[in-house]
Amino acid sequence: MTQSIAQKTAAERRDEVRLRSLIAATIVYNNGQSTLNCVIRNFSETGAKLSVPAGIALPDRFELSVPQKNKTYRAIMEWQRGDEVGVSLDGASAGDDAGGSPEAALKKRVRELEAEVTRLKSRIAQLTEG
DSSP: OHHHHHHHHHHHHOSSOOEEEEEEEEEEETTTTEEEEEEEEEEETTEEEEEOOTTOOOOSEEEEEEGGGTEEEEEEEEEEETTEEEEEEEEEETTOOTTSOHHHHHHHHHHHHHHHHHHHHHHHHHHHHO
């Protein structure tokens, strides 16, 4: 009963209702040099609960890339318990600011893709070693 009261209190603090989901996403940090795959367990335009590998240390602020929605959000970590992370999301997608130039968005995307290529090369090396 105490746990359901705590959950209700957290739900009451939210601006929007969160919808249960199972969406693959990527946490991007360290200027696009570091990525971590995660699963969005519940989602609204203002926040989300993520499932990540337990024991992973994340920065307080990062980008959350959601390919299914074709958006990247600025995320602020609100809490972390075991393999779950609660984040608040900036309503505007990162790189979609009205004041941002298309060139800046392209540079950001190139950095993200370069980080992904590095991660994939590392994974290929791991798979071919064994």
